[in-house]
Amino acid sequence: MYLPLMIMSVKVDPIKLHKDANALMENGKYAEARDLFSQVAELYYKNQNYFGSAEMNYKAGECSFRLKEYQKAVEFFTKSADVSLAKGFDRYGVAALENVRDSYKALGNTKEADEISKKIDEVNKKNAEPEGESSFSVFS
Numbered sequence: 001m002y003l004p005l006m007i008m009s010v011k012v013d014p015i016k017l018h019k020d021a022n023a024l025m026e027n028g029k030y031a032e033a034r035d036l037f038s039q040v041a042e043l044y045y046k047n048q049n050y051f052g053s054a055e056m057n058y059k060a061g062e063c064s065f066r067l068k069e070y071q072k073a074v075e076f077f078t079k080s081a082d083v084s085l086a087k088g089f090d091r092y093g094v095a096a097l098e099n100v101r102d103s104y105k106a107l108g109n110t111k112e113a114d115e116i117s118k119k120i121d122e123v124n125k126k127n128a129e130p131e132g133e134s135s136f137s138v139f140s
Helices: 014-026 030-046 050-066 070-086 090-107 110-127
Strands: none
Touching (some): 014 030, 014 050, 030 050, 030 070, 090 110
16 A cells, blocks of 8 residues: 655744844844844745845844954845835835945945945935925824
């Protein structure tokens, strides 16, 4: 008699991994936390949790920065900024870009840092309200 092999698919809980990564970061285990944040970022993105993905890439960037792995920090902060700006999380995207700029400065890449500063200015100008106008009024 033939019995089919049953393969159990293991369900990965991104929220548990997220909490585990935070705990690792809090305990100064930045390399392990970075790797876990990166995994969670991918899981969140696949599950269309774009803000969560941006946040996890941001935290992976923070871990890389603390490890003085500035090029990796650039990569993670850039991913965070790209997702954030594409999905309309502009303030979060600007914060990520500011960290990209700081990472480039730490690498001594002033030209790239200046380019990122221009991009930050562009995003901020795009989101600035014209003088005298407000999107909210109690009288409308």
